[in-house]
Amino acid sequence: MTNFREIKPTEISDNFIRSIGQEWMLITAGDRQRSNAMTASWGMVGQMWGKPAALVVVRPQRYTRELVETHDMLSLAFFDAAYRSALEYCGSRSGRDEDKVRNAGLTVDYTEAGTPMIREARLVLECRKLYRDDLRGEAFLDSGLAGKWYPEKDFHRMYMLEIVRVYVKK
Numbered sequence: 001m002t003n004f005r006e007i008k009p010t011e012i013s014d015n016f017i018r019s020i021g022q023e024w025m026l027i028t029a030g031d032r033q034r035s036n037a038m039t040a041s042w043g044m045v046g047q048m049w050g051k052p053a054a055l056v057v058v059r060p061q062r063y064t065r066e067l068v069e070t071h072d073m074l075s076l077a078f079f080d081a082a083y084r085s086a087l088e089y090c091g092s093r094s095g096r097d098e099d100k101v102r103n104a105g106l107t108v109d110y111t112e113a114g115t116p117m118i119r120e121a122r123l124v125l126e127c128r129k130l131y132r133d134d135l136r137g138e139a140f141l142d143s144g145l146a147g148k149w150y151p152e153k154d155f156h157r158m159y160m161l162e163i164v165r166v167y168v169k170k
Contacts, residue, residue, distance in 0.1 A: 021038070054163055077125075
């Protein structure tokens with residue numbers, strides 16, 4: 001973590017519609033014995049319950065979901081354009097089958113609290129889980145969305161996260 005400095009959540013200058021939807025992020029969860037990162041292009045950052053917050057969604061078949069479920073903390077990492085191929089790699093492989101973070105040319109590091117994060121990121125949000133729920137087909141008000149995005153009925157689990165620390169590359 002020596003190449004990062006901590007800032008306040010209100011000091012983040014990213015456009016998260018672009019950062020998440022177009023540039024993507026890595027969701028990293030686990031501990032020093034076992035961790036994994038997955039590429040995500042859906043999510044939000046804002047304010048919830050009086051706290052700086054992020055919302056991420058993870059499908060049931062993702063290996064990272066097992067780690068998110070069993071740990072209170074996780075990180076969201078954002079990268080410069082030079083890392084696009086690494087994010088593509090992490091989004092097309094399973095951490096069950098290989099050390100995809102290492103094979104993508106990335107390095108797992110840990111915050112002072114022991115939360116896994118990716119050393120090459122330009123911005124890291126260290127987060128604590130506050131709430132989770134599964135998306136359900138019957139809850140969609142626009143029923144076309146469920147059919148388009150969930151033909152296999154493998155609905156995401158949604159996690160509302162408190163952003164507890166923010167790190168930027170020095």
